[in-house]
Amino acid sequence: MYNVNKVRADFPILSREVYGKPLVYLDNGATTQKPRQVVEAMVDEYYNVNANVHRGVHFLSQQATDLHEASREVVRAFIHARSTNEIIFTRGTTESINLLAFSLGEAMVKEGDEVVVSAMEHHSNIVPWQMMCERKGALLRVIPMTDEGELQLDALEELLTERTRIVCCTQVSNVLGTVNPVKEIVRMAHDKGIPVLVDGAQSVPHMQVDMQDLDCDFFAFSGHKVYGPTGVGVLYGKEAWLEKLPPYQGGGEMIKNVTFQKTTYNALPYKFEAGTPDYVATHALAKALNYVNDLGMENIEAHERELTLYALEQLQRIEGMRIIGRARQHDAVISFLVGDIHHLDMGTLLDRLGIAVRTGHHCAEPLMRRLGIEGTVRASFSLYNTKEEVDVLVDGIERIRKMF
Numbered sequence: 001m002y003n004v005n006k007v008r009a010d011f012p013i014l015s016r017e018v019y020g021k022p023l024v025y026l027d028n029g030a031t032t033q034k035p036r037q038v039v040e041a042m043v044d045e046y047y048n049v050n051a052n053v054h055r056g057v058h059f060l061s062q063q064a065t066d067l068h069e070a071s072r073e074v075v076r077a078f079i080h081a082r083s084t085n086e087i088i089f090t091r092g093t094t095e096s097i098n099l100l101a102f103s104l105g106e107a108m109v110k111e112g113d114e115v116v117v118s119a120m121e122h123h124s125n126i127v128p129w130q131m132m133c134e135r136k137g138a139l140l141r142v143i144p145m146t147d148e149g150e151l152q153l154d155a156l157e158e159l160l161t162e163r164t165r166i167v168c169c170t171q172v173s174n175v176l177g178t179v180n181p182v183k184e185i186v187r188m189a190h191d192k193g194i195p196v197l198v199d200g201a202q203s204v205p206h207m208q209v210d211m212q213d214l215d216c217d218f219f220a221f222s223g224h225k226v227y228g229p230t231g232v233g234v235l236y237g238k239e240a241w242l243e244k245l246p247p248y249q250g251g252g253e254m255i256k257n258v259t260f261q262k263t264t265y266n267a268l269p270y271k272f273e274a275g276t277p278d279y280v281a282t283h284a285l286a287k288a289l290n291y292v293n294d295l296g297m298e299n300i301e302a303h304e305r306e307l308t309l310y311a312l313e314q315l316q317r318i319e320g321m322r323i324i325g326r327a328r329q330h331d332a333v334i335s336f337l338v339g340d341i342h343h344l345d346m347g348t349l350l351d352r353l354g355i356a357v358r359t360g361h362h363c364a365e366p367l368m369r370r371l372g373i374e375g376t377v378r379a380s381f382s383l384y385n386t387k388e389e390v391d392v393l394v395d396g397i398e399r400i401r402k403m404f
């Protein structure tokens with residue numbers, strides 16, 4: 001049985017108060033809180049193990065390297081990749097996508113080529129591609145979506161041409177909560193020999209992801225959204241693809257031999273990991289993924305599904321409530337507006353009641369434009385949230401609505 005109160009005890013921050021009120025943390029889409037197991041692993045490593053990885057023969061360096069490389073294996077198993085050569089540690093989703101946009105752009109994008117993104121992408125999965133397109137004289141094309149917030153795959157079929165170099169799509173929208181049919185998108189793109197990047201920033205914390213089942217060519221996610229520390233993330237890439245792409249940054253670790261005339265590059269995954277990695281964070285990320293494994297992703301999914309359905313049901317009872325994002329496949333993210341109350345006013349007043357939600361465009365300005373709104377209030381749930389917290393949110397919104 002999933003015991004949410006026992007789970008909550010692992011997260012010290014959840015028992016603090018803000019403005020003299022118990023904290024209700026519903027901003028998990030932005031970042032999740034960290035269990036003791038993660039924070040303690042970081043403290044322990046700095047106190048007892050710390051040494052730079054890969055380059056030392058001494059005891060501590062070996063031990064730190066072992067922890068760092070063992071973490072790579074934990075990540076591999078977590079996303080069911082074939083090999084640790086396919087797991088590149090980065091600073092997060094944003095850096096993962098910038099890395100890919102640069103390297104793929106250098107390797108295979110020419111003037112007149114096209115990159116396909118979806119209408120509901122986070123800026124992190126738009127701007128790096130746009131920058132690359134500008135450099136290369138390529139064009140960005142957009143998969144449209146319905147008013148409910150579902151991608152229009154019939155339109156995608158037409159966007160996929162011999163000029164398309166890559167399709168980039170989020171698995172779960174950070175605004176609408178839509179779960180996109182990425183497996184189907186991968187199949188459609190592969191039929192035409194086009195690779196696919198899946199942005200997993202909002203899916204990895206909430207559902208089992210399986211690289212071999214999805215069959216995507218690239219996949220990016222952030223540690224801090226899955227109970228791990230900030231400053232670490234992952235780019236997964238199929239080995240055959242990563243072998244073909246040039247490095248993103250130059251420096252230590254990514255080289256085999258250097259002379260002033262020429263540098264040869266290291267093997268995978270190190271070719272893409274210039275400089276000292278955040279080895280304390282990678283170790284802590286592994287602790288976070290193990291924490292999720294111990295709870296069981298299917299239990300987490302069931303808990304969050306129940307919570308989201310409950311929240312949708314309760315929120316819809318509020319007069320003037322408009323839920324933004326009505327996709328049939330919906331994850332633990334709910335965006336909304338109430339009457340003509342500005343999202344910022346709603347967020348600020350909820351904050352005074354101890355409720356942390358996010359307001360604004362959620363780094364998805366093109367999506368806001370598509371929806372014809374400036375922003376939303378977003379509540380995003382996690383493995384430690386409770387129905388009581390949903391009730392506090394609903395009561396809070398009601399109070400604010402009556403004030404207006």
Ligand code: PMP
Pocket residue numbers: 029030091092093094095122124125170172173174199201202222363
């Ligand atoms: N993609 C999506 C769908 C996201 O929700 C986010 C974070 N809000 C990002 C990318 C960027 O993640 P990070 O800031 O950790 O790089």
